[in-house]
Amino acid sequence: MMKECVFAPYFSYDQAATHFAAVHKVFGASNVSKLLLHLPVNYRGDAAVTIAYEARARMGDPIYGCVSYIIALQHQVSSSFFVSSCVIISL
Template sequence: MKESGRKQGASSPCAACKLLRRRCAQDCVFAPYFPADEPQKFANVHKVFGASNINKMLQELPLHQRGDAVSSMVYEANARVRDPVYGCVGAISSLQQQIDALQTQLAMAQAEVVHLRQFN
């Protein structure tokens, strides 16, 4: 049974405390979201946001919103690691360009269908 991201009785620190080289307390705010077996997850978030800022953000949120906040931070951090300049905005821009190109192709195909129906 898991409790606070660690097995009961285990002294293994969460990924955050391990990276920060500190003792992982029973009420560690990071433990439920950054398990020890996913060290890169916290490493990227720490690199982009900093441990202090992550801690502040999580402390200010109600418990039921923290998981979604961590997911968002992880997504943004991973995007920022892949593309340090644009991060998520670069991914969104790329997807928008793909949508625009596909909509143009669709409009051309629909126009061709209308044109072919006129002559049949």
Template sequence: MGGNSPCASCKLLRRRCAKDCIFAPYFPSDDPHKFAIVHKIFGASNVSKMLQEVPVKQRGDAVSSLVYEAHARVRDPVYGCVGAISFLQNEVSQLQMQLAVAQAEILCIQMHHQDPAATFPDDDDHQKSLLFSPATINAAAVTTANFGTNLQQYLSFAPSSSAVMQDPLKRESLWT
């Protein structure tokens, strides 16, 4: 920005905004909260060092990531983004299992339509046997394994934090 209108960082730090201010392109003066939260979590010096290490083309994305992580750290000081990732990973796992069970049930229904001579009793034991038959369990395992392999590899850095996300109150606090 240079000279007349200091960027949000220079305003907060009460210093003159130089022409080559590393913060000016990413922390405009009309959005002071954006720098304030990043400064509170990471510190101006650390943010400056991080931005200098990142190629100019990627600095905007780096600032977006820092702002997101800072907001996550304010909401959840212990886990930050990892808490949100763990929550979403848990949701994906649950949905994968539901999908696998539904696919297995569809397979059972299709098999029943192919062989209408087979009779099935209309009680709860039959429903349980459909859900927990070897074919259903195998289909669920294959679907879950295939669908979740990439996600598990990508998020393997946070296995210990997933236990925290079981608390329903904790889940709500991530998004409020």
């Protein structure tokens, strides 16, 4: 009897190659597999998606990873507040 891959239920066919490659390169497939198996089944899907997102972010920005997205969003919020305050002042 062949065991099913622990990642199979969480990565769609078109995402599997890129997501698994990123997870394996950044965190190690064995480590993530152990982590997923220790979680309750109802949390594994969210964990797998989050880990894949973080792995792809880390590959794109090895220093900041997904924090770079947070910083960019904070800058957008600050910029939006500045623009809206300028509009309010000009009214």
